[in-house]
Structure formats: structure tokens, C-alpha cells
Amino acid sequence: MxxxxxxxxxxxxxxxxxxxxxxxxxxxxxxxxxxxxxxxxxxxxxxxxxxxxxxxxxxxxxxxxxxxxxxxxxxxxxxxxxxxxxxxxxxxxxxxxxxxxxRLPGKHIKEPNAQHCVQVGELLAHLHLATQPRVLERKTDRGLDWMLEAGTELMPRLSAEQTELLKAALAEIDQAKAQILALPRANLHADLFRDNVLFEGTHLTGLIDFYNACSGPMLYDLAITLNDWCCDEDGVIEHSRARALLGAYAALRPFTACEAQLWPIMLRVACVRFWLSRLIAAESFAGLDVLIHDPSEFEVRLASRQKVDIPLPFAL
Structure with a gap:
């Protein structure tokens, strides 16, 4: 436990x-x-x-x-x-x-449908809009610089195939870093997974675990969220859920052209962040009675995100 x-x-x-x-x-x-x-x-x-x-x-x-x-x-x-x-x-x-x-009411949803994703998209947009006018500054300790450093350090312990995948992702992050940091900002939950949202029936009743919250690009928060809520067992983005989440979000906060351009990259960045943090946790807590999430889930998702065919809706 x-x-x-x-x-x-x-x-x-x-x-x-x-x-x-x-x-x-x-x-x-x-x-x-x-x-x-x-x-x-x-x-x-x-x-x-x-x-x-x-x-x-x-x-x-x-x-x-x-x-x-x-x-x-x-x-x-x-x-x-x-x-x-x-x-x-x-x-x-x-x-x-x-x-x-x-303690908020409700329970976690293991198999979300499009209606769950609509509510998650709306909630995330409301979170960003509530903080965008006056962002509370906190630099994440799992940001782009950390990804570049931690990824380079872990690479010698990975397989050749894993190394090739990670090396390409880190090179992309390094090249796009300035553009990413210039995207529209707000406060982010930065860990909006299924196990951090509560529902009673089909009604969203709570968002919990803010200990990864930070300030940063809103698009990054959206990518983290979609990578979990709209993903099938093979790591592939499920289109109907993705369109539901993105459409609900965009109805409240329309996207910019820069966000539309960087969307595929940001989905990959979000995969790298959790692949690396899970690899580190697996090493750090090996043999201890601690819940460890499977790192390979995000390795598979990163491989799947090399091609992204779900664009942001209504980009301005």
C-alpha cells in the first residue's frame, strides 16, 4: 500500500x-x-x-x-x-x-465514453480560464529541461529500439522548446488522468491530486489529458472520444494557430514526460510495496503518436 x-x-x-x-x-x-x-x-x-x-x-x-x-x-x-x-x-x-x-463524492471511470470526455474537456477549459487572467507562477520539476536531462541519463539503460524512439523525441523537444514555451499560458493540473477525476453516474463531481500543478502552456495540459482519456488499449487515439473532448474544450477556449501547429508535437511531449517519470519510479521503488504505473504504456503511446490525425478544432 x-x-x-x-x-x-x-x-x-x-x-x-x-x-x-x-x-x-x-x-x-x-x-x-x-x-x-x-x-x-x-x-x-x-x-x-x-x-x-x-x-x-x-x-x-x-x-x-x-x-x-x-x-x-x-x-x-x-x-x-x-x-x-x-x-x-x-x-x-x-x-x-x-x-x-x-472528500469529494464519486468514483473513477475506467472506461470513459464520449460524454465523460465532454465533461473533462469542459472542466479543463474552465480551469484554464479561471487562472489565465492571473497565472500563479510555479515552474514544474518535470518540464522540458528535465525531460532532456533525464532522457539522456536513462538512454544507456534502454534497448536499441527504445533508445531510437526516445532520441528522436528529445531532439524534437530541443528544437521546438522556444515555440512551446511561447504558447498561451495558464495554471495547469498537469496530471489529469482518469484516476484523478470523479464521477457519480455520468456527472463529473471532482478533480483531485493537484500536486503536479504548475504554470505553463495550456496545450500541454490538454495533451496530457487526451493521451489518457481518449486512448485505446493499444495506445491509439480513439477518434470519437478525442473529438468530444477537444470540441468541448474549444467551445469555451478557442485555439490559436500556433497551438494547432504544435499539437502533434505536444502530444509526443506529454508521452515523453510520463514515460520517463514512470521509468524513474520503477527503478527507484523496485522491490518496495508501492504502486508503480507501467512505463511501457507511454512508450507505446509515444510510438503511436509519431503520426497524429486528430487536429485541433476551430483553430483561429
Whole structure:
């Protein structure tokens, strides 16, 4: 189970008391995490999620808190940091930075249809529009420079076929870097996979796990999202779902000509980011009882994205 820091009930009760949310009924670790320790918390006044931040600089946490406040104020279905009765949002538990957030209703969708993708496209557009006028700056630690450096370092441990695929992708990233960074910007979720979205029936009820959120090109966020939500088991983009997601997004935020031009490249960039991060995680956590996502999924998707036949709709 992916709980890196186990908690005892007495220390948890002491931590929760200042929120004034009543007695602790129950708590359990969440197995799906790969970077932080997360717990479902049941209190007399409701259901919550407690996160102990295991990775990343503590100085970034005020950014996450502020971003989620902005999105919550824009009526988006996101978690946000609850404050204690003294107004404190960021606290410490078991020596780790800790946040308590409302638990959103719903469950993950394993096999999305076009209607799910419409709602995901709309949600992503609303997220970008809510932050585009005043972008909260945070540079991602998994950006283009990281891809070039990490990819070069990993290459000697890959097969000849994998090396050829990655080498071509890194060369493309290096060549297009300036153009990518000049694309229209906002705040990004940057990890909008199926396991970070909640649905009740066909209704989208929540977007969670913002710990990869950053500032950057909106098109990159869209590419990350489409690569997961609109992909079949063979890594190929499924056209009806892709058109549904892109059309719903474009109806709220029309694309620019530069975005249309760089769209195929950005889909490949998004594949590289997660192929590399999963390869590194597989090496780092080998032999440990930690959820590790299969790196080969994004190797296959990157190979498939060498040809992209789904253009952005209504590009201006």
C-alpha cells in the first residue's frame, strides 16, 4: 500500500482536534498514491482526505493552497485546504507537511465514453480560464529541461529500439522548446488522468491530486489529458472520444494557430514526460510495496503518436 508514513490513532486525533469537526470515527490509508501518503478520514461532521506531502519542496505548498482556493472560488469541483479554528491551512503531522481537505463524492471511470470526455474537456477549459487572467507562477520539476536531462541519463539503460524512439523525441523537444514555451499560458493540473477525476453516474463531481500543478502552456495540459482519456488499449487515439473532448474544450477556449501547429508535437511531449517519470519510479521503488504505473504504456503511446490525425478544432 502506498502509505509512506503510517499514522497512529492518538497522534491523528491530536492533529484533527483544532479543526473543530468532531470526533474521529475512522481512518484508512489510500493505496493509489505514488508520491504522497493519503488517508480517508471520517469525522462526525463529514468525510475528508488527509495528505502528508512526501515529495517536493515545502515552499511550493502555499502555491497549491492558493491555486485550489482560486478554483474553489470559481465553483470548480476541487478539494481545498480546510483551515483550523485559528485560520491555519498548512500544518505538520509526523514530521511531514499536512493538509486536510473535503472528500469529494464519486468514483473513477475506467472506461470513459464520449460524454465523460465532454465533461473533462469542459472542466479543463474552465480551469484554464479561471487562472489565465492571473497565472500563479510555479515552474514544474518535470518540464522540458528535465525531460532532456533525464532522457539522456536513462538512454544507456534502454534497448536499441527504445533508445531510437526516445532520441528522436528529445531532439524534437530541443528544437521546438522556444515555440512551446511561447504558447498561451495558464495554471495547469498537469496530471489529469482518469484516476484523478470523479464521477457519480455520468456527472463529473471532482478533480483531485493537484500536486503536479504548475504554470505553463495550456496545450500541454490538454495533451496530457487526451493521451489518457481518449486512448485505446493499444495506445491509439480513439477518434470519437478525442473529438468530444477537444470540441468541448474549444467551445469555451478557442485555439490559436500556433497551438494547432504544435499539437502533434505536444502530444509526443506529454508521452515523453510520463514515460520517463514512470521509468524513474520503477527503478527507484523496485522491490518496495508501492504502486508503480507501467512505463511501457507511454512508450507505446509515444510510438503511436509519431503520426497524429486528430487536429485541433476551430483553430483561429
Amino acid at each position: 502506498s502509505v509512506f508514513t503510517p499514522l497512529a490513532r492518538p497522534e491523528l486525533e491530536t492533529f484533527l482536534a483544532p479543526y473543530g469537526l468532531g470526533r474521529l470515527r475512522d481512518f484508512q490509508g489510500i493505496a493509489a498514491g505514488t508520491e504522497n501518503s493519503n488517508f480517508f478520514i471520517s469525522l462526525e461532521q463529514g468525510e475528508y482526505v488527509l495528505t502528508l506531502v512526501e515529495r517536493g519542496p515545502v515552499q511550493d505548498l502555499p502555491f497549491f493552497i492558493e491555486l485550489l482556493d482560486v478554483l474553489h472560488d470559481a465553483d470548480l469541483p476541487v478539494p481545498y485546504a480546510l483551515r483550523t479554528t485559528d485560520g491555519i491551512a498548512l500544518r505538520e503531522l509526523a514530521g511531514k507537511p499536512a493538509l486536510l481537505q473535503p
